[in-house]
Amino acid sequence: MKILITQYIPTEGLRDLLENHEVIMPETGGFTFEEQKEHIKDTDILLSLFNSPVPKELMEVAPNLKMISNFGVGYNNIDLNYAKERGVIVSNTPDPVTLPTAEHSMGLILAVMRRISEMDRKLREGKVADWKVMSNLGNTLNEKTLGIIGLGKIGQATAKLAQAFGMNVLYYSRNQKSETEEQELNTVWVALDDLLRSSDVVSLHVPLTAETKHMICTKEFQLMKNSAYIINTARGPVIDEKALANALENREIAGAGIDVFEEEPKIHEKLFGFDNVVLTPHIATGTIETRIETAKCAADNIMAFIAGEEVPNRVL
Numbered sequence: 001m002k003i004l005i006t007q008y009i010p011t012e013g014l015r016d017l018l019e020n021h022e023v024i025m026p027e028t029g030g031f032t033f034e035e036q037k038e039h040i041k042d043t044d045i046l047l048s049l050f051n052s053p054v055p056k057e058l059m060e061v062a063p064n065l066k067m068i069s070n071f072g073v074g075y076n077n078i079d080l081n082y083a084k085e086r087g088v089i090v091s092n093t094p095d096p097v098t099l100p101t102a103e104h105s106m107g108l109i110l111a112v113m114r115r116i117s118e119m120d121r122k123l124r125e126g127k128v129a130d131w132k133v134m135s136n137l138g139n140t141l142n143e144k145t146l147g148i149i150g151l152g153k154i155g156q157a158t159a160k161l162a163q164a165f166g167m168n169v170l171y172y173s174r175n176q177k178s179e180t181e182e183q184e185l186n187t188v189w190v191a192l193d194d195l196l197r198s199s200d201v202v203s204l205h206v207p208l209t210a211e212t213k214h215m216i217c218t219k220e221f222q223l224m225k226n227s228a229y230i231i232n233t234a235r236g237p238v239i240d241e242k243a244l245a246n247a248l249e250n251r252e253i254a255g256a257g258i259d260v261f262e263e264e265p266k267i268h269e270k271l272f273g274f275d276n277v278v279l280t281p282h283i284a285t286g287t288i289e290t291r292i293e294t295a296k297c298a299a300d301n302i303m304a305f306i307a308g309e310e311v312p313n314r315v316l
């Protein structure tokens with residue numbers, strides 16, 4: 001089989017693939033789209049990454065393409081309608097990215113509520129003249145309410161970490177969990193508007209779909225408490241970024257921790273101007289351990305497909 005990997009990923013995770021198949025992967029960085037179009041022509045399997053598009057234009061020049069093993073849990077980068085039409089199997093890598101993403105969500109909650117990034121930045125700039133007891137105050141996490149939107153794998157992992165900090169957790173998803181599951185997770189379902197009204201922190205963990213695009217817009221920010229924070233490690237377009245900037249400007253919310261953006265790598269200019277916003281460049285899964293585990297998971301999906309077995313983590 002010929003396998004195209006569009007960006008360099010750790011080879012520790014790819015041993016079986018490299019030993020047994022023809023693998024094309026850049027030595028560093030990533031192939032340009034034009035290079036991908038060239039390499040994919042006689043490719044059987046594509047190992048693509050969550051941060052680069054796999055449109056019809058790329059798939060249609062690959063008559064042998066049978067499978068796309070996407071590196072990452074989100075797969076909104078792939079034209080699924082066309083893949084389906086072509087009968088191309090698609091898989092993702094949910095398990096390795098669950099805990100790191102939840103860790104990053106907690107990191108953003110801590111950074112924004114305890115003003116860690118802001119104080120670090122101001123200290124370096126010589127702007128913290130005032131070390132008095134009633135200066136530079138943030139908010140305690142303990143006993144605050146965390147509203148999780150999308151209580152899937154990452155939402156649940158975030159709930160557990162937040163509970164260790166003494167937070168109470170509410171959630172909203174389209175489907176309510178069973179009573180037993182809710183008891184185990186120590187959380188209750190509430191309608192979206194109620195979650196927005198009653199949470200001190202709202203954290204997003206839904207996939208990007210037609211339904212979730214701009215799920216958080218002007219009206220939703222107006223429902224939130226003025227003292228509440230919003231955290232997004234899901235996908236940028238779930239929040240209307242312009243509405244976020246307006247909500248911060250009008251002090252409708254207290255701050256934000258944002259890892260993903262509407263038009264990555266572009267960021268709405270106004271967001272750079274707020275001290276109560278923590279921005280990270282889509283690094284929620286960015287640890288070396290996670291990259292190795294994710295590469296291994298994407299490769300295992302491929303090996304199962306080649307062996308004619310059921311593909312684990314198949315999404316299409």
Ligand code: NAP
Nearest residue numbers: 074150151152153154173174175206207211233234284285
């Ligand atoms: P998951 O296990 O599939 O969970 C997604 C949750 O969203 C489910 O509970 C689902 O429940 C809910 N949901 C889906 N559509 C919804 C809607 N329209 N309204 C309300 N709830 C909805 O996925 P996951 O592994 O937790 O990952 C979630 C997302 O995080 C991924 O899709 C990815 O885009 C993002 N992510 C980002 C990073 C990063 O680097 N920043 C890393 C990993 C993942 P119902 O079906 O009951 O609604």
